[in-house]
Amino acid sequence: MSTLTALARAQALAAGVAQPIATVRHLHLARRPLVLVPLTMAGEANAPLAVLVGTAPERGRLLVVPQPRNRDQRLDFVTAFGTVLLPYLDGHRGVSESVPIDRGRDVRYRYVDAPQVLVPNQAGITFLRLLGRNTRFRRTDGDYPVDASVPLVGRWLTFLAERSEHPGSSLLVAMTDALGLHWATGQSGIEDLSLAAQLGWIDPPPGVTGAVAAAEAEDPSIWPPAGPATDPEFDNDVLTPLMAAYQAAVAADDEPARQRAYATMTRALRGQVEPTWRLMWRGLSLLHRLPPGARVTGRWDADRDAFTDYARHLDEGGQPQARRDGAVAAAQRLHRLERALSSYAVQRAYDDPLVMADHRLTGEAFVGEVTLADPNRVDDTGKRPVLRPRIMLVTTDPVLVQPGTALSSPARPTQKAKVVFVTPTTDGSKTEVVLELSGGMGRGLTAPPGTVPEIGERLCYTTLTDSYVPPGTFPTREETPWTHGGPPLDV
Incomplete structure (x- = not known):
């Protein structure tokens, strides 16, 4: 947690409402995002119990697994889920655009849009990751065949879960993370994992403080957990008898009784997921009120590239x-994520x-104010x-910073300053910094108007830079030791 975020949390507690960060x-x-609220059965490893999914607040579809321990019912659930997920994904594959590459000498194509899946919390992302792992290797022939959509759903879920680890990606987003990126509440980070409590601080009802609203959110009879784990009392008192x-x-082969039991269970599970469903759309509305950052579009372009590449991978x-990466592939992936994290922070x-x-x-x-400027200074100490x-x-x-340090300004990202x-001033209250500028002023010896900061302009300069850094080099498989997945030793 940064210093300012800690301060904002203290101010939120004092003010009774979350503070913007x-x-x-x-x-x-x-x-048109796809909102998804999953539930799993307690005591079973990622056994789906229900999911409420849809692209509009009034069009949520509830899918229920009446007996999550039953393997066939779980696979039927994935098949039904695929009838929602796969058409949504395919709906973003209709139109492509050309993107110039190689300095305009060639072009590549990517889809003009990409899907976005929203879940309540990080546990929801974990649910999708495990569901993808459990289904992407299922066979559609041989013993115990499954519907053709099952492994396809698994592969897409794995792609989305892996992409969610990429800093700044918006393909698969946890709502608690998205809200926590923009508001600081007056409670701990652990308590922010409760979507109802977090929204209680950010958007409390009129006349109610965030602390009171968050306390009310702890009542599972009013705000059931945002999943995928269910409330233990609900499990014991309601779900187990149903x-x-x-x-x-089913054992008595009584179809009318089975239908009644299924309808009763569906109503009970809908009551568990619908409050979170409303919270998801409420959180989405709050996020829409903020203007997007200037560099959000560039990161979304990268998401569209990733979506396009994986769709083509499937088509081909x-x-x-793989179940797990090899040593080199894991190192390459970690390197990509580290570079992306550094760029995202900048x-x-x-x-x-x-x-x-x-x-x-x-x-x-x-941040300082320009007090002197020499826009036409020429350095003639070099060859030209x-x-x-x-x-x-x-x-x-x-x-x-020390003399010689290279700086950049967010207001003039193409221009460098040394x-x-x-x-320091004589009274020590201020500091005078002299900078030498390069770049962003054309090739001549006279700076075009507006390319050099003017007196009175207030600017920020920083050591942070998002300039291109070449990727690291990694050994080929033939150069990798056999202990790390390379070719075996000759015996």
């Missing part, structure tokens, strides 16, 4: 994702002054003269 929205919101009645009707008969700071404020506290950034304007900023922020002098 972002001025813009840092994730993409689709025009499942027993259903089993008895590609194999399912992009959020560039988009949002509240996020950048954290870096100002640590000395990685400062080059335009190198200088500006001086006065700031009250702590400045920990620290020339750092001089």
Whole structure:
């Protein structure tokens, strides 16, 4: 937790309402997301019990597994789930756009849109990941064949779950994470895992403080858990007798009794998921009120690329994702995630002054006012003269950078600045920073108007940069030791 987030939590507790920790929205919101609220059976490893799924608040479809221990019923559930998920995914594969590559000498194609799946919390993402792992290797022929949609659903769920680990991705999003990225509540991070309590702080009813609203959210009779785990009292007092009645009707081959038991169970489970369903759309409405950050579109483009690539992989008969990565593949994936995390942190700071404020506290950034500017300064000490304007900023922020440090400004991301002098004022309350600018001013020896900061302009400069970093190099399979998945030793 950052210093400013901790401060915002303390202010939320004092004010009785959550405090914003972002001025813009840092994730993409689709025009038609697929909202999914899952439930699993207690005591069974990822055995689906029910799921409420749909693309509109009034069009949720409830799928129920009356006996989650029954393997055939679980597979029937996946088949029914596939009739919702697969058409939704295919609905984003209709139109493609060309994207220039290789400096415009060639083009590639990607879909103009991509799906977005929203679940209540990280446990919901774990549910989808495990469901994908349990189904993507199922066979459609031979012994115990399954419907052709079952392994396809598993492969798509695995893709979405893996993509959710990519920092900044918006294909599969947990609502508690999305809200926590933009608001700080007056409760702990563990308590924020309850969607009802978190929204109680962010959007409390009129005349009610966030603490009171969050306390009311702890009553499972009013706000059942957001899943996938159910409330133990509901399991013992309601669900267990209903499942027993259903089993008895099946054992007695009493179809009317089975239908009555199924209808009663469906009503009970709907009562468990519908409150969370309403919370999901309420949270989505709150997020829509925030304007998107400038760099959200670029990250969504990367999501569309990933969706397009995987769809083509399936169309070309590609194999399912491996049960576990090899040593080199795991290292490459970790490297990609680390690079993406670093880039995501920089992009959020560039988009949002509240996020950048954290870096100002640590000395990685400062904000100052331009007091002097020499826009036409030319450096002729090299082989040829080059335009190198200088500006001086006065700031009250702590400045920990040293002369020679390269800086960037979110307002002018294509322009670089090198620290020339750092001089505290005589009274010590301010610092004067002289910067030498390069880039973003054309190729001539005269700076075009507007390319050099003017006197009176207030700017932020930071050591954070989102410039391109070449990927790391990894050994081929032939160069990998046999202990890490390479070829076996010759004996």
